[in-house]
Structures are given as structure tokens and as C-alpha cells.
Amino acid sequence: MAAIKQITREAIAKILDWNSVISAVEEAMVNVSERRAVQNLRSITAIPKTDNILFAMPGYLNTDKSTALGCKLVTLFPNNAQRNLPSILANILLFNENTGVLEVIMDGTEITAWRTAAASVAATKYMRDVNSQYKTLAIVGAGTQAKIHAIAFQHQFKFVKVSYNIIWDFITLASNSCSSSSSGDEELVINMVPISTNSTRKNKRHAGDIVPNYSEEVHIWNRTYKKGEILCEELHRQSKIQGTTKEYTPFQNLEECIKDADVIITTTSSPIPLVQYKWLKPGVHINAVGVGEAVMELDEETYKSSVVFIDHLAGVEHELRHLAEKGVVFQGEIGSIINGTTPRPSSGQITIFQSLGT
Numbered sequence: 001m002a003a004i005k006q007i008t009r010e011a012i013a014k015i016l017d018w019n020s021v022i023s024a025v026e027e028a029m030v031n032v033s034e035r036r037a038v039q040n041l042r043s044i045t046a047i048p049k050t051d052n053i054l055f056a057m058p059g060y061l062n063t064d065k066s067t068a069l070g071c072k073l074v075t076l077f078p079n080n081a082q083r084n085l086p087s088i089l090a091n092i093l094l095f096n097e098n099t100g101v102l103e104v105i106m107d108g109t110e111i112t113a114w115r116t117a118a119a120s121v122a123a124t125k126y127m128r129d130v131n132s133q134y135k136t137l138a139i140v141g142a143g144t145q146a147k148i149h150a151i152a153f154q155h156q157f158k159f160v161k162v163s164y165n166i167i168w169d170f171i172t173l174a175s176n177s178c179s180s181s182s183s184g185d186e187e188l189v190i191n192m193v194p195i196s197t198n199s200t201r202k203n204k205r206h207a208g209d210i211v212p213n214y215s216e217e218v219h220i221w222n223r224t225y226k227k228g229e230i231l232c233e234e235l236h237r238q239s240k241i242q243g244t245t246k247e248y249t250p251f252q253n254l255e256e257c258i259k260d261a262d263v264i265i266t267t268t269s270s271p272i273p274l275v276q277y278k279w280l281k282p283g284v285h286i287n288a289v290g291v292g293e294a295v296m297e298l299d300e301e302t303y304k305s306s307v308v309f310i311d312h313l314a315g316v317e318h319e320l321r322h323l324a325e326k327g328v329v330f331q332g333e334i335g336s337i338i339n340g341t342t343p344r345p346s347s348g349q350i351t352i353f354q355s356l357g358t
């Protein structure tokens with residue numbers, strides 16, 4: 001038998017790019033909804049007297065483009081941060097579909113992180129009101145999923161608030177700022193900045209010039225504030241290296257963090273609802289990523305007042321019974337919106353993508 005090919009986490013990380021991962025995940029969601037992919041319920045082995053879990057996620061795909069027989073094995077060890085390890089580690093096994101011979105073992109940790117964020121991107125694209133704004137993104141949590149979601153969403157949507165400075169040189173103001181808002185997509189904030197009439201204008205800016213000023217609107221709240229602050233600094237540093245100076249703001253108060261958000265992503269294992277309906281802006285889209293037997297990041301009123309879509313109906317019915325028992329209604333799979341068999345939610349509604357994973 002031929003040797004088993006091994007692909008490391010580093011090698012996988014080098015080849016992933018957002019456009020390919022997002023389109024692969026959209027295609028996979030459609031294949032799941034059209035039942036071209038065989039996706040059985042995953043098995044969950046809980047290790048007694050611990051919070052640790054081993055998941056086995058087998059699947060088979062047969063389309064015009066490709067066939068694949070594989071199984072992802074995932075460990076979820078929530079206390080791994082103390083050991084400086086990710087909570088979620090994964091490996092993917094690929095078999096020859098004619099002989100059953102194991103051909104490839106590849107690291108699945110990076111793929112799991114990217115795939116999950118890409119699923120939320122796809123859900124946001126297809127569930128959110130096409131005409132609405134992407135100004136403020138709020139992320140709840142500061143772990144692996146929070147970070148990868150921040151990166152994926154900035155890639156896809158560019159959450160940004162544009163303000164304009166108008167250069168003034170003839171008014172001396174007691175106070176150097178005032179503001180007004182336009183009704184369009186961008187918020188017009190006019191900062192009156194007095195400059196000297198003797199200015200040499202080395203910067204080639206002239207009185208009356210309107211200078212755009214882009215500021216990122218990514219809010220992050222975490223149970224442990226310090227970790228949220230560190231994540232914001234890290235994301236800011238990374239964006240500086242990429243030459244796009246972005247600001248990420250850590251919040252102490254969750255309501256303040258999410259109340260103006262156009263999109264919210266929750267990435268914790270909280271069994272006590274964090275997001276409260278009374279704080280939400282009308283029309284907000286929420287990606288609820290945290291999953292577990294008792295995880296419930298959004299309050300009941302949020303679920304019951306929203307249109308809720310999921311990634312895999314059979315899996316959700318099995319694993320998220322605690323939500324169904326509370327009266328949460330799952331409208332359908334995202335794949336059916338992507339392939340056009342289910343209409344997009346109408347505008348103005350609060351929408352939720354309840355992610356389960358694969």
C-alpha cells in the first residue's frame with residue numbers, strides 16, 4: 001500500500017485564502033441542503049468527570065467536480081488555554097472511496113477555524129438585508145473563533161465608518177469641532193479644524209478640502225476584559241503590517257459593545273444568555289457560533305423574535321434540542337437560501353445563523 005500522505009498545520013495555513021474557503025463552504029452548504037453530501041450525525045464522546053469531548057464527523061461527497069470520503073476527528077478541551085494549546089484541535093482523514101484505504105491525514109485545526117468563520121460570512125451574505133449597512137461589527141468572545149471571525153469579516157465586508165474632515169482656515173473657533181449626520185450610507189462627521197492663514201500648505205491641502213477619514217468599527221467584548229484588549233491590540237498590529245490601519249475597540253460593557261452593531265458574532269461557550277433582545281438594533285444579523293449541550297449565548301426573546309437559519313437541520317435537531325425545547329424555531333438551512341429554493345429573510349427582520357459545525 002502507498003504511504004499515507006501527511007499534511008501539517010503549517011502547510012495547510014499557507015494554502016488557505018478567504019475567497020477560496022468562503023466559496024468552498026458555500027458550495028458545501030448547498031451540497032448538504034441538496035443531500036448530495038452524506039453528512040451523518042456526528043458522534044460525541046464526552047470524557048467522564050471532565051468537560052472534554054471527542055467528536056467524530058464522517059462524510060461523503062460525490063459531485064460533478066469531486067468525490068471524497070473522509071472523517072474529521074475533533075477534540076474540544078476547554079481548559080487547554082492553561083496549557084497554551086487551542087481548545088479545539090482537529091485532524092482530517094481521507095480514504096480512497098473504491099478501496100477504503102487511508103490515503104491522507106491532514107491537520108484540521110486551521111481548517112476548522114477558517115471553515116467556521118467562512119460559514120458565518122456566507123450566512124451573513126445570504127441572510128442580511130442587501131440594502132443595509134455594514135458599519136459596526138461586534139464580536140462576543142476573544143478566543144480562536146473571535147479572532148478568525150474578525151479577520152474573515154474584515155476581508156469580506158470591510159466594516160468601516162467614513163467621516164470627513166473639512167479644512168477651515170478662516171474661522172477661529174472656541175471649540176474646534178461640531179458634527180452633523182447625513183442620511184446616506186456614510187455618517188458625515190464634520191470636524192472643523194482651524195488652521196493658520198499663514199500655513200505653508202506643505203501637505204497640499206487647501207481650505208475647504210474635504211478629507212476622508214476611515215475608522216474601523218469593530219467592537220469586541222470578552223468575559224475576561226484583558227483578553228479582549230489583547231486581541232484588539234493584536235488585530236490592530238496585524239492590520240498595520242498589512243498597511244491598513246484599523247482600530248478594534250475592547251468593551252467592558254456588553255450592551256455598549258453590541259447596541260449599535262449591524263452584525264454580531266457570538267463565539268463563547270456561555271450557558272447563560274449574554275445577548276439580550278432589548279439591546280439589539282432592528283435588522284441586526286447575528287451569527288451564534290458557540291455550541292455545546294447547554295450553550296445558549298442569546299436570550300429566548302432574541303431567538304423567538306428572529307428568523308433563525310442553521311447549517312445542518314438533522315444535526316441541529318439532534319444536538320440543539322435544548323434550544324428547540326425552549327421554543328426556538330429553525331426555519332431552514334443556509335444552503336437552501338444560497339441555491340435559491342428558500343427566499344432570503346425580508347428586510348428589517350432580526351436574523352440569526354445558528355452555527356453547529358461540520
Ligand SMILES: NC(=O)C1=CN([C@@H]2O[C@H](COP(=O)(O)OP(=O)(O)OC[C@H]3O[C@@H](n4cnc5c(N)ncnc54)[C@H](OP(=O)(O)O)[C@@H]3O)[C@@H](O)[C@H]2O)C=CC1
Nearest residue numbers: 087141142143144145223224268269270290291355356357
Ligand atoms: N459552530 C461551529 O462550527 C464551531 C463552534 N465552536 C464553538 O465556538 C466556541 C468558541 O470556540 P473557540 O474560540 O475555539 O474557544 P476558545 O477557548 O479559544 O475561546 C473561548 C471563548 O469563550 C469565552 N467563554 C467561555 N466560557 C464562557 C462563559 N461561561 N461565559 C462567557 N464567555 C465564556 C472565553 O472567555 P475567557 O477568555 O474569559 O475565558 C473565550 O472568549 C465554543 O463554544 C466552540 O464549541 C468552535 C468551532 C466550530
Ligand SMILES: O=C(O)C1=NCCCC1
Nearest residue numbers: 074076112291356357358
Ligand atoms: O469542527 C466543528 O464543526 C466543531 N463544532 C463544534 C465544536 C467543536 C468543533
